[in-house]
Amino acid sequence: MNERVTDDHSPWMPFESRRRARDEKREAVLRTAVHLFLEQGYHRATLNDVAERLNITKPALYNYFRSKEDILFECWALGQERVDEIIAGINGSGADGLGKLRALVRAYAATMATEFGASMVRFNPRDLSPDNEKTVRAAKRGIDRTFRRYIADGVADGSIKPCDPKLTAFAIAGSLNWIGHWYQRDGALSPDAIADEFAVRLTEGLANRPIKKKSALTAPDGNNNRKRPKGGLHEHHPRPAARAADQPGRAGHRLRRPPS
Amino acid sequence: MNERVTDDHSPWMPFESRRRARDEKREAVLRTAVHLFLEQGYHRATLNDVAERLNITKPALYNYFRSKEDILFECWALGQERVDEIIAGINGSGADGLGKLRALVRAYAATMATEFGASMVRFNPRDLSPDNEKTVRAAKRGIDRTFRRYIADGVADGSIKPCDPKLTAFAIAGSLNWIGHWYQRDGALSPDAIADEFAVRLTEGLANRPIKKKSALTAPDGNNNRKRPKGGLHEHHPRPAARAADQPGRAGHRLRRPPS
DNA sequence: CGCATATATTACTCATGGGTAATAAAAAGT
DNA sequence: ACTTTTTATTACCCATGAGTAATATATGCG
Known part of the structure; x- marks a missing residue:
């Protein structure tokens, strides 16, 4: 599918880098969130707090997570x-x-x-x-x-x-x-x-x-895994699309994904 | 002070029983609250929940606690x-x-x-x-x-x-x-x-x-202390009076008391 | 009884914060 | 350049629940 690589730039680069950028942001949200949730407690930490620390605004979070x-x-x-x-x-x-x-x-x-x-x-x-x-x-x-x-x-x-x-x-x-x-x-x-x-x-x-x-x-990685637990952290997570309740909570395990 | 026990009823009975009744209710609130807080978490459990389970209404709780x-x-x-x-x-x-x-x-x-x-x-x-x-x-x-x-x-x-x-x-x-x-x-x-x-x-x-x-x-009390931990649970706790911010948070330890 | 105090109720206020709608600003694709 | 898609923003809505004011009902007490 779409293997016409006639010109000199790989058409996959943009897709890939875009996908990676997205997952990196997603991951950054989780790292910030877990930090604040542990520090202040889940209910005291607000999504505004999380967003502010990432230099974005609350609704932007909803591009990566449903709630x-x-x-x-x-x-x-x-x-x-x-x-x-x-x-x-x-x-x-x-x-x-x-x-x-x-x-x-x-x-x-x-x-x-x-x-x-x-x-x-x-x-x-x-x-x-x-x-x-x-x-x-x-x-x-x-x-x-x-x-x-x-x-x-x-x-x-x-x-x-x-x-x-x-x-x-x-x-x-x-x-x-x-x-x-x-x-x-x-x-x-x-x-x-x-x-x-x-x-x-x-x-x-x-x-x-x-x-x-x-x-x-x-302990496969001998060092302490401070910062970015590299486990199964890179796994697509497509994206929400225009907001519309669709997917249920999530399937059995892993392969979780946002709204859409 | 007031030792005129001229008639046949001890004037202390009403005071005492009233104070005891108050402390028993206070204690009941705490037992209900700790149960719900543990069961649902502090933020999910509402004061309405606590009051309802005691067959009273939320504002009644403020006769015994400040918040x-x-x-x-x-x-x-x-x-x-x-x-x-x-x-x-x-x-x-x-x-x-x-x-x-x-x-x-x-x-x-x-x-x-x-x-x-x-x-x-x-x-x-x-x-x-x-x-x-x-x-x-x-x-x-x-x-x-x-x-x-x-x-x-x-x-x-x-x-x-x-x-x-x-x-x-x-x-x-x-x-x-x-x-x-x-x-x-x-x-x-x-x-x-x-x-x-x-x-x-x-x-x-x-x-x-x-x-x-x-x-x-x-373990002074050999039995398990299910129900009503009788420790220092009976200690006056006067009462709030008409609502008015007065006492600070509380002193060093023990002798806590409601509002006013 | 009748006054005072304690205790409870009903009916509110109001700050908070999760979530959404409309829309703008970037990127990507062609 | 123009179109589409993705990502982000501003400006809201609105449910929730802590806390309060006004007031009613017991209870104690002389």
């Missing part, structure tokens, strides 16, 4: 996508229960030190539409199940001392989730330092063997 | 008072570092399973007036310092293995605070069961000696 709630949900989704990647990576590794648990603790702790990660635990699901709320709650249960499964696996394969997987998972996940509440991105502790410390401390009481090494497999 | 924010703050204060009592009790005990830490973990966990306890970690301090926000943040720092101090004491007296008190305190407090997010008061787990389990699990990795007994001194 304030949509923005909230997309912020959450970026954090969740990161966690999904982490879990997929660990499931693919051949580690035993304790190894998988340590890897999860480490990567999850680092994620909680990002703003999109913190949004997963500091946003109130009740502020979302019923559909989006269901999606979020299901994802939270999924994370909880993963913790419990790794623990149960470890008990089964002997790498973890016998314990109640449910309460143990709550205890560990609680410690990690709380990072999203106290971590100051301008403070002294680096996300990696916290992640390493927690990976050791939260599992040493459970382990049947001493700690060997920081399993690096679970 | 919605005042109600929010008082909910938090009840949870905080309970924690203050717990810490005071433990400080008075002669236990060593590990003993004090275990006692705190146990009592704090049980508190987090109450609605007023959960309000301490689920309410956003940013929703409070600047003064009240300062009070809350100071109290949070105080709790954190207490955890660190008990841990440092334990390391010093040999009852706790060497560790970083700061991160260890964050880890333990995070686990406990998270209880306020997941605990369902209509679920299977009793607050005591959770408290016992957490007291053991969160400290076993740190202890230099095995666990001996559940230190009962820190």
Whole structure:
């Protein structure tokens, strides 16, 4: 389709750069929004605040998102996508229960030190539409199940001392989730330092063997992912067109898109 | 003053019963409010909701509280008072570092399973007036310092293995605070069961000696305090009088009172 | 009873902020 | 250059809900 590249300029450049510019702006909105939502709370932060900080005006935001709630949900989704990647990576590794648990603790702790990660635990699901709320709650249960499964696996394969997987998972996940509440991105502790410390401390009481090494497999990007969580952040997001209620809330997962 | 008890009815009865009735209503407002604030979030729950559930109307609430924010703050204060009592009790005990830490973990966990306890970690301090926000943040720092101090004491007296008190305190407090997010008061787990389990699990990795007994001194009321946290809930709270801005936000701590 | 005080109701005000309509200013395409 | 599409702006609308004024109803009390 349209492969007439007769003259010397690729006809794809404009399309591509336009699409990229759009997604970069979209991303900038989410980064600004998650920052303000965490700083002031979802209800106190206004869309005017978000727009003003981006040097645009409120209605411009509606070229990229359908509603304030949509923005909230997309912020959450970026954090969740990161966690999904982490879990997929660990499931693919051949580690035993304790190894998988340590890897999860480490990567999850680092994620909680990002703003999109913190949004997963500091946003109130009740502020979302019923559909989006269901999606979020299901994802939270999924994370909880993963913790419990790794623990149960470890008990089964002997790498973890016998314990109640449910309460143990709550205890560990609680410690990690709380990072999203106290971590100051301008403070002294680096996300990696916290992640390493927690990976050791939260599992040493459970382990049947001493700690060997920081399993690096679970943190594909070694650095802290401050600024622009590069996960699945570049995915089209076509555009709203003239305003007209059309698409429902959104499909199963990912491939979210604005109005039109 | 006024001890003329010439006729057969104590002149104190009416005053007293009136004052008590008032405080009971005040308390009922707070219990309803904390429930709705936790269930729907502070901003989604309206004062009409609170009033309706009490079979009164919104303006009636202003006989007991100066503002919605005042109600929010008082909910938090009840949870905080309970924690203050717990810490005071433990400080008075002669236990060593590990003993004090275990006692705190146990009592704090049980508190987090109450609605007023959960309000301490689920309410956003940013929703409070600047003064009240300062009070809350100071109290949070105080709790954190207490955890660190008990841990440092334990390391010093040999009852706790060497560790970083700061991160260890964050880890333990995070686990406990998270209880306020997941605990369902209509679920299977009793607050005591959770408290016992957490007291053991969160400290076993740190202890230099095995666990001996559940230190009962820190939980004065053995039962779970479902319904009406009887702490410092009865304390006058005079009344608003005809509406007129008068008293400032509130003094140092406790002895809070309505408008005028 | 009859005065005073406390408590509650009905009927408002009014600031806030999400969302939209109409339209202008850029880019892209031809 | 001219047309179309995308992106942004200005100027609104309007639902919501906190808080208030005026007033009515209990309750206490001499």
